[in-house]
Amino acid sequence: MINLQAVNANVSRVPFFRFLNFEVQSVDSCHAETEMTFVERHIGNPVMDYYHGGIIASFMEATAAIAVHPDFADVPAKPINLTVDYLRPGVKGSLYARANVTRKGKRMASVSVTTWQTDREKTVAEGLYHFLLV
Amino acid sequence: MSGIAQKKIEQIAQMWNERGNGLITHMALEIEEVSTQGVQVRMPFNPEFCVDREQTLLHGGILTALLDSVFGLANFVAIEGVSTMATLDLRVDYLRPARSRADVIVRAHCFRKTRHIAFDSGSIWFDGHENAEIARGVASFALTRGDSSLFDALEKGDPS
Numbered sequence: 388m389i390n391l392q393a394v395n396a397n398v399s400r401v402p403f404f405r406f407l408n409f410e411v412q413s414v415d416s417c418h419a420e421t422e423m424t425f426v427e428r429h430i431g432n433p434v435m436d437y438y439h440g441g442i443i444a445s446f447m448e449a450t451a452a453i454a455v456h457p458d459f460a461d462v463p464a465k466p467i468n469l470t471v472d473y474l475r476p477g478v479k480g481s482l483y484a485r486a487n488v489t490r491k492g493k494r495m496a497s498v499s500v501t502t503w504q505t506d507r508e509k510t511v512a513e514g515l516y517h518f519l520l521v
Numbered sequence: 522m523s524g525i526a527q528k529k530i531e532q533i534a535q536m537w538n539e540r541g542n543g544l545i546t547h548m549a550l551e552i553e554e555v556s557t558q559g560v561q562v563r564m565p566f567n568p569e570f571c572v573d574r575e576q577t578l579l580h581g582g583i584l585t586a587l588l589d590s591v592f593g594l595a596n597f598v599a600i601e602g603v604s605t606m607a608t609l610d611l612r613v614d615y616l617r618p619a620r621s622r623a624d625v626i627v628r629a630h631c632f633r634k635t636r637h638i639a640f641d642s643g644s645i646w647f648d649g650h651e652n653a654e655i656a657r658g659v660a661s662f663a664l665t666r667g668d669s670s671l672f673d674a675l676e677k678g679d680p681s
Contacts, residue, residue, distance in 0.1 A: 403580035406569045430543030431590075432605075439544040440608040441586020448582045462573050466581045468614040473607065 389414050389457045397459055404463075407446055411453060417488040419454035421446070425479050438477030443502060443512050444469065447484055451498040451516040454486035464496070467517040477511045480504055486516075494521050530555050533597055545590050548583075552594070559630030560595045562587075563648070566622045579619035581656070584645055588613060588658040591629040592641040596662055599631040600639060604667030609638070613658040623647040625655075639664055 394411050398404045409423035423429075423446050431439025452463035486500045496518045502511045534552045554561040568576040570583040589608055596606055619625075629643030638661055645656040 400574065402569050402571050402576060403583065427542045428544055428547045433543050439586060440611065441582065441589040442544055444585045444611060445580065445582025462578065466615050468612070469585065470610065470612045472610045476607070
């Protein structure tokens with residue numbers, strides 16, 4: 388059993404995670420779910436107030452890293468690469484992410500992440516992230 | 522510098538540097554070079570973008586955000602008559618740990634443009650270490666054609 392409070396305490400110690408402004412809502416040995424609260428610095432398109440694509444990708448990376456290493460003591464899991472598919476604009480408001488560790492070996496982990504806003508069926512972006520575990 | 526008016530470059534650079542809010546302003550990006558061949562942008566070191574307590578290791582996500590932003594700039598410069606664009610997909614390889622307090626330099630260009638789609642690539646290194654790339658990315662963008670660009674809308678303060 389992973390202690391959610393302890394995970395959020397670790398999250399709050401990472402400067403960039405504080406910048407992203409998110410909280411872990413649930414976590415187990417191969418999943419993590421997070422919620423990011425919209426702030427002005429997330430904006431990519433200042434005319435429409437959409438999330439910046441890079442913020443969405445960063446948030447998914449952070450969620451994926453937590454799913455891989457929920458009990459990280461210092462720095463989060465080491466990312467190797469990522470692919471993101473942007474399906475809808477992220478509008479002003481909370482963004483939710485769910486990361487699913489599809490494979491975790493001795494050296495590598497593969498994690499798929501999906502994000503949505505008010506309707507879980509309406510995916511904002513999905514991504515595939517690889518992490519180095521050694 | 523061919524096929525692009527100096528005035529347009531200056532307008533883009535000015536608007537880019539003066540965008541009132543949002544991530545690009547927060548990253549404090551400085552345009553160093555702009556041409557249809559590509560763009561080069563500097564991001565000053567910012568401890569908020571780090572993952573470690575010592576604040577010397579940048580999070581990969583900020584490098585991804587940097588690439589996405591600079592691809593957008595490269596598209597506006599390389600393609601005439603783009604009103605808005607949306608990132609379709611993005612792939613980034615993290616080539617080394619991004620451990621430094623040096624400024625980050627990103628170079629990007631649009632290597633293929635069609636009526637509806639643009640394809641971009643770019644790389645990132647720490648200032649003074651061009652031979653030690655820390656990340657490389659490619660992305661594709663869906664373009665919306667029109668006379669009035671995002672920059673024009675910002676200039677007029679009109680969201681239409």
